[in-house]
Amino acid sequence: MPTPQVFVTRQIFPEALEMIAREARLEVWPDDYPPSPEQLRRKLAQADGVLTNIMDRLDAAAMAAAPNLKIISQMAVGVDNIDLAEATRRGIPVGHTPGVLAKATADLTFALLMAAARRVSESDRWVRRGQWQLAFHPMHWLGVDIHGATLGILGLGQIGLEVARRARGFEMKLMYHSRTRRPQAEAEYGLEYAELPEVLAAADFVTVHVPLTAATRHYIGERELRMMKPSAILVNVARGPVVDAKALYKVLKEGGIRAAALDVTDPEPIPADDPLLSLENLLVTPHIGSASVSSRRAMCLMAARNLLAGLKGQRLEACANGDLYQVKNRGC
Numbered sequence: 001m002p003t004p005q006v007f008v009t010r011q012i013f014p015e016a017l018e019m020i021a022r023e024a025r026l027e028v029w030p031d032d033y034p035p036s037p038e039q040l041r042r043k044l045a046q047a048d049g050v051l052t053n054i055m056d057r058l059d060a061a062a063m064a065a066a067p068n069l070k071i072i073s074q075m076a077v078g079v080d081n082i083d084l085a086e087a088t089r090r091g092i093p094v095g096h097t098p099g100v101l102a103k104a105t106a107d108l109t110f111a112l113l114m115a116a117a118r119r120v121s122e123s124d125r126w127v128r129r130g131q132w133q134l135a136f137h138p139m140h141w142l143g144v145d146i147h148g149a150t151l152g153i154l155g156l157g158q159i160g161l162e163v164a165r166r167a168r169g170f171e172m173k174l175m176y177h178s179r180t181r182r183p184q185a186e187a188e189y190g191l192e193y194a195e196l197p198e199v200l201a202a203a204d205f206v207t208v209h210v211p212l213t214a215a216t217r218h219y220i221g222e223r224e225l226r227m228m229k230p231s232a233i234l235v236n237v238a239r240g241p242v243v244d245a246k247a248l249y250k251v252l253k254e255g256g257i258r259a260a261a262l263d264v265t266d267p268e269p270i271p272a273d274d275p276l277l278s279l280e281n282l283l284v285t286p287h288i289g290s291a292s293v294s295s296r297r298a299m300c301l302m303a304a305r306n307l308l309a310g311l312k313g314q315r316l317e318a319c320a321n322g323d324l325y326q327v328k329n330r331g332c
């Protein structure tokens with residue numbers, strides 16, 4: 001078998017590149033910015049495998065330009081940038097990296113929840129602006145308690161479950177809504193299952209962990225935001241379009257909810273003049289949920305292993321289009 005050709009769309013951890021280079025001819029896109037659609041199509045024309053991240057759009061046109069492509073390996077758990085149905089139709093397995101980033105992303109979820117509850121970045125901005133003139137006042141900078149509060153987890157997958165684990169340590173009451181009930185987790189973590197409106201109405205904090213799909217675009221819109229308590233805080237670490245950004249601005253500005261913390265925005269990056277950024281009760285981080293050294297390294301290595309397995313026609317460690325197996329009896 002001739003040595004396969006692999007295109008990696010961004011610089012990643014060297015250990016992962018070395019692993020690939022032992023078995024394939026490797027080309028790594030040198031820029032921090034992604035290749036344009038045209039540049040990507042040109043690279044894919046020669047490729048047997050491609051290692052992507054969430055910024056690369058692997059749509060039908062990209063796949064049509066890739067006659068030899070045997071594997072798309074995404075260095076992320078979310079795959080909303082990839083046309084999964086088209087990959088399945090073409091018999092191309094799509095690898096991804098669930099699990100290895102769940103703890104880090106749950107840590108960041110909690111960092112955002114706590115920062116919004118206790119107004120950490122808002123007060124930091126205030127200090128840096130030179131506004132800390134009065135040393136202390138009993139009635140200033142009041143936030144809300146985390147202990148004893150009710151947390152509503154939307155999407156009880158790997159990250160949602162890790163958030164539940166952390167919340168237990170903070171003595172929170174736990175509710176969740178998800179596509180599939182998880183009785184074992186309910187028993188283990190004292191999680192109460194409820195329909196979405198019920199969770200939204202009861203929770204002091206709502207954290208969002210559903211994948212972005214046709215069913216979850218604007219999963220949290222104005223109607224859902226208005227179901228929340230005026231004292232409640234929304235944390236989105238899933239994907240920006242899962243929350244309707246215009247509705248969020250409107251409801252936050254009117255005080256319909258207390259605050260929001262977003263690791264993901266719509267669009268990304270959020271433009272500096274986006275109205276949301278004018279709000280003091282909004283906190284934003286630049287999509288850093290999995291950005292710890294060890295998690296990102298683990299994601300790169302898992303993506304490399306998926307890529308090599310796909311090149312050999314072997315079963316992937318994690319395959320986002322598992323239905324492929326039924327279609328072609330190969331890959332996943």
Ligand code: NAP
Pocket residue numbers: 077078079098099101102105154155156157158159160177178179180209210211212215216237238239263264287288289290291
């Ligand atoms: P996961 O284990 O697949 O969990 C997703 C959960 O959402 C599953 O329990 C799933 O239900 C549920 N779900 C799917 N569609 C739903 C719907 N329409 N309504 C209600 N629940 C629904 O994935 P994960 O590893 O926890 O990751 C979740 C998402 O987080 C990823 O897809 C990605 O977009 C995002 N993420 C963001 C960052 C970041 O840096 N901010 C990092 C990692 C991941 P089932 O059990 O029925 O499948």
Ligand code: GLV
Pocket residue numbers: 054075076077078079101289290
């Ligand atoms: C990051 O956003 C991921 O989906 O892994």
